[in-house]
Amino acid sequence: MNEVRVWAPATVANLNVGFDGLGAALAAPGERITARKTDVPGSVRIRAIHGAPDLSLDAERNVAGVAAQSLLNALGAPCGIELEIHKDVLPGSGIGSSAASAAGAVVAVDALLNGGLRPDELLPFALDGESLASGSRHADNVAPALMGGIVLCPPEGAPVSLPVPEGWHVTIVHPQVEIRTSESRKVLPQHVPLQHAVDQARWFAAFAAACHRNDGVAAAYCLEDLYIGPSRAPLIPCYPSVAAAAAQAGARAGGISGSGPSTFWITFSEADAQAVAHAAHAVLSEAGIPTNTHVTHIASRGAHVL
C-alpha cells in the first residue's frame, strides 16, 4: 500500500463539566488526509492543504507534519511521507482542528507502514503534533479524535472511553471570529471557591456515571459549568442570546466548545438539533457575524482509514 486516505473527526473538549479532562468526537465535520509513501527515508512533506490558506506547508511548522514525523521516526523511517490535507475542521473554530490533523496524520502513517498501533498507542505521537498548536500536551481533543466516542482523561494514566449515551444530538455553532487559546486561558481564574470546586467535581463524576448507565437525560443534566464557562462566555460573540435561543429551540444542555468560539448544544431529536442551529444562526446573523453550524452526533469511531 503506497497511498491511504484517512478521516479524522472534529472534537468538543471540556463538554462544560470536564475542563482539560473530557472530549467527544463528532460525526461531522471531519478532516480528510491523503498520505503517500515517498522514497526519501525519514522525510515528511506537505503537498497541499485545502481550505486553510494560512497554515504552513513547512512540515516542521504544521501539526500534521510534526505528528507524522514523530511516528515515522519511531517506526524506523523506512520511507518518506507526503501529506495532502483537506481542512474541513476549520483552524480556530474550537472544535479540535489541530487535533484532527494530528490524529489523522498518525493514523495515516501507521497504516502506510503497517505499524498496527492501537489508538491509545498512537496518542503520544499525535500529541507531539498537537502541542505545536496548543503549546501543551492536553489530550482532551486528541484522545477522542483518535479513540472516538467520549473520552475521559485523568491527570495521570491512560485516557478511558465513556459509553456514549443514546439519544444525544449535537449542534455546533461556529461564529467566525478568532479567539486565541492563550487569550482564553488568560481569562480563567487562578483560584476558585471551594464550593465550586467541590460541586464541579460532583457533576463531572455524576456525568461519567450517567454515561455508564446509558442515561442520556441525566448525562445532559450533569453538564454544569461553574467556573470555566462563566469566565470565558464574554469572549464568545452574543453568548447569552445564543444560549437563550438554543434553550428556547430545545437544547437541554450546552456551552462553549473547548476555548471557543464554537458552542455546542445537546438535544434529544434531530428536529430539535436543526431548530437550535437555525435559532443560533439567526441570532448571530442579526449581529452581523458570519456563522457555520453543524447538526451532528457523537461519532463512535475516531480517526480511521477510509
Next chain:
Amino acid sequence: MNEVRVWAPATVANLNVGFDGLGAALAAPGERITARKTDVPGSVRIRAIHGAPDLSLDAERNVAGVAAQSLLNALGAPCGIELEIHKDVLPGSGIGSSAASAAGAVVAVDALLNGGLRPDELLPFALDGESLASGSRHADNVAPALMGGIVLCPPEGAPVSLPVPEGWHVTIVHPQVEIRTSESRKVLPQHVPLQHAVDQARWFAAFAAACHRNDGVAAAYCLEDLYIGPSRAPLIPCYPSVAAAAAQAGARAGGISGSGPSTFWITFSEADAQAVAHAAHAVLSEAGIPTNTHVTHIASRGAHVL
C-alpha cells in the same frame, strides 16, 4: 408485626476523591436498633442506648429519634415508636455514627408501619435526623447507610449507586480522640488553585468510571485528595506515620474517613488488610493513643431488617 430489629452500616464519606459527594457502606461495624410499636400515636421514645452514654435519650435531641419522628409523621402516625439502640458505630469516630442511627431508625419505622418505601424514598426522613448531628443535610454518609455500596451524590438530584469494584478490602483505623465536625470544616481553604480543582474533578470522574468498569486497581489509583485531605491531616493523630505504615503494610490507597479521626485504607487481600490494621495500631499505641481497628469490606446492602 410489633417489633423489628434493624442493622445499619458504618460509612466512609468522601473517600478522598469525592468531598461531600461520595460515601461507602461498610460490612462492619454496624449499628443495631430494636423498634417497637406503642399505643401512643405519634410519640417517639428512646428506651435505651447501649455503648454511648453521652447521647441524649430525649427523642427530639437524638438523631434516631428525630428521623423516626419525621417518618412516623409522614406515614400518618397511627401508633407510637419505642427505640432501643446498640451504638456499635461510636459517636465521633468519623465513620457515620449518626448516619447509621438515622438510617436504621427510618428503616425500622418503615418496616413496623409497612410503609414499603425504597431506600432513596427514606433518605429525606433520615436526613432530618442526620442534620440534627451535622447541622446540614449532607447525604454522603446517610445515602450509603441506606442504599449500601458506594453512592455518588450530585449537587442536585438523587444519589446514584456506583458498582462496587471487586477485590477491595477496607481497614478502618479509629484513634479515639475527638474532632468536632465544625473544627474540621474550619481548616478547609475557602478557595483552591484552579489546577487542583480541575485535577480533583478529573480524578473523581475517573473513579466513577473505574467503578463502572469493575477495575478495582484503577479505582484505588484514582483516590487522590488534593485539597481536603492535606488541610485536615494535621488534625488526625500521627497521620503521616499511620499513612506510611499503612502503605508499607500493603495499602494501595487511603485517607481520612469523613472529617476524621478515623482513617480508611484500601488493600487487595484480607491478609494485607489485617497487616495494615496491625501496623497502624502499633504506630498509634506507641504514641499512647487508644485505637480501634476494623478489617472489613464494602457492604452491598444498606440498613435492613434482620
